Amino acid sequence: MKKIILLTLPFLFIGLSSCDTLNQVAQTTVQQYGNPTQLEISNGLKQALELGTGKSSDQLSAVDGFFKNAAVKILFPPEAQKVEKTLRSIGLSKLADDVILSLNRAAEDAASQAKPVFVNAIKQMTIQDVTNILLGQQDAATQYFERTTTAQLTANFKPIIQGSLNKVGATKYYGDAAAAYNKIPLVTKVNPNISDYVTQKAIAGLFTVIAKEELNIRQNLSARSTPLLQKVFGYYDRNKK
Incomplete structure (x- = not known):
């Protein structure tokens, strides 16, 4: 019975403002079930x-997860945007398009490898980490993951990205684009190696999507899909800064 009540709470205050709804549900939850224990908060x-x-990993590792998401789509590196512009101006737009598609395909290929890194970081969290994240800024969890997983993600992603770049033809396409550009008289030569750039952008894109998911669960009752999440984030609603 308790489970049913908790699951239906998000729909009881649909006529209220978002802030009022969160506060009202939080008050109702604590009246019914009390504050969560430390173990419940942690879990x-x-x-x-x-x-x-x-x-987030599943979303970005799907076909077009990067390519059709404007927030994380990988374009030519800033220092190579002149390459793209020049290639398009001399009739090589198809080559430029192939580069962009292949960079995003490589990032999509690698994104699925992020899950174990995040799971390990979550397992390593202390009670203090959990409290700081729950009651911290709205991107506190994202900041935590950036601090604790970027090095491991980079180490794990880089060889996968390189293999993916080779597999989907990105290394060849970008190398061809750079070579074609470097043959133009009087231009400043560009580095044809693209793997470090794609690795960094793939990780940055992952954190962008994670931040969006974090904000969603902090602000939207419907994202709190289990009774435990409703109880813990009801506590957050009452105590957030």
Whole structure:
């Protein structure tokens, strides 16, 4: 019975403002069930983070996960945008398009490898980490992952990115584009190696999507899909800064 009540709480205050709804549901939850224990807070937050990071990895590793998401789509490196502009101006737009598509395909290929890194980081969280994340800024979890997983993600992604770049033809396409550009008289030569850039952009894109998922669960009742998440984030709603 308790589970049914918790699951239906998000729909009881649909006529109120978003802020009022969160506060009202939080008050109702604590009246019914009290404050969550430290263990519940820890388990609830970790559950939320595992769901959020898993969803983000799945979303970006799907076909067009990067390519058709304007927020994370990988374009030519800033220092090579002149390459793209020049190639298009001399009738090589198809080559430029192939480069962009292949860079994003490589990032999509690598994104699925992020899950174990995040799961390990979640397992290593202390009670203090959990409290700081839950009651911290709205991107506190994203900041935590950036601090604790970027080095490992880079180490794990780089060989996968390189292999993916080779597999989808990005190395060849970008190398061809750079070579074609470098043959133009009087231009400043560009580095044809693209793997470091794609690795960095793939990780940055992953954190962009994770931040969006974090904000969603902090602000939207419907994203709190289990009774435990509702109880823990009801506590967050009452105590957030």
